[in-house]
Amino acid sequence: MAALLGYIERSSPIHQLSGLTKLICFLLWSFAAMLTYDTRVLVFLLFFSIIVFRISKIKWQEVSFVIILILIFLLINNIAIYLFSPQEGVKIYGTNHVLLELAGRYDLTLEQLFYQMNITLKYLAIIPVALLFLVTTDPSELAASLNKIGISYRLSYSITLALRYIPDIQREFHLISKAQQARGVDLSKNEKLWRRLKNAAAIILPLVMSSLDKIETISNAMELRGFGKHKRRTWYSFRPLKKKDYIALLIMIAIFSAAMAITFYDGSRFYNPFL
């Protein structure tokens, strides 16, 4: 059964940071990678995130299955971009260096390669940091951190609930799916699409109904314990910020500002080496 990613307990400088610090760093990092299209910034972000990843003592094997999934996605995405718009790079960078003459508009240009490299970098630059945020942050600390950056504690609690119940629901899904397969419900490619759709319903419907029951039970239990009575609540798992948290935040803010400055000082998101 292919697993999902989860918290990996370990003792490293990254694990010791407060969840709040990691959340802010992750969000700023995402914004930086989303806004910029500057190759220099993207390369820097990617390298820096790999260094941070090394510090965290998370092993490559522990996350490699996810990275392989993303690489396959990126490959298909790149092929699709080329099929749909082989001259997008020429349009963006305004010059045209043909490397290889192919049929029709499919001439391979340096600009297109550069543009697709940038798109790939842009996706890649977020991955190590997002992975790190996920595997080094205790889920219960995450809720506390979300609350601290201004998200209401009710919503933060929803997110903790989701993380808490994913393993349970996953187990239930597999149980139901096995039980239905034992009764002859086939989900594999051997069935026709229409039949598979109906068979999928035979598994999803029981899961949905039991989840709706769960909602009733949990919300009754929470109500009995007086959840939501007050405007604020305290968090058992919140770790107050220490010196290293402030240092990490300062570094992150510096990186973010520098990335924005370099990206936008010439008024364009794109770094153009062809001019």
Place this chain on the structure above:
Amino acid sequence: MNKGLSVRTIVAIGIGAAVFVVLGRFASIPLWIPNTNIEVTYPFLALMSVIFGPVAGGLIGLIGHALKDLLMYGSIWWSYVIVSGLVGVGFGLSAKKINIESGIFGKKEILIFNGYQIVTHAIGWCLIAPILDILIYAEPANKTFFQGISIAILNSIAVGVLGTLFLYAYSKTRSKKGSLHMEE
């Protein structure tokens, strides 16, 4: 904004997001085109939105999709995550017209529900998703629109078939108003 969230809605968002993640990870039906699935998460999202309303629907879509991306790929495709949230809100708007708790889900309700879901998908995937993709990732316009339109069609079919079925099955578990009769 969240002052009014009831405990039941909070739990519905949490559990809904968890089910969204599990269904997205394990229950998608792959098609013959690479990287294209019939997503069973959206029919589920539609059911939750109609039962719990647009706020819950939007947040289930947003949180569920963000967590799914994060847990599956270790990164978040923000453009699609945002659209999932909007789609959840769109489904939820039909809750005003359909009183699913009364146990009535007949032809009229099915038509209303499908009208809402098709319009929602069209706006979400054919318009907002490509625009966000272009703004955030500067992907080529024709590729993003082609992707958006195919997702909209696939999801509309999935929600039209499975979502309608889920809602119908759910409405059968509710007792109809006035279903009790005085003994003669």
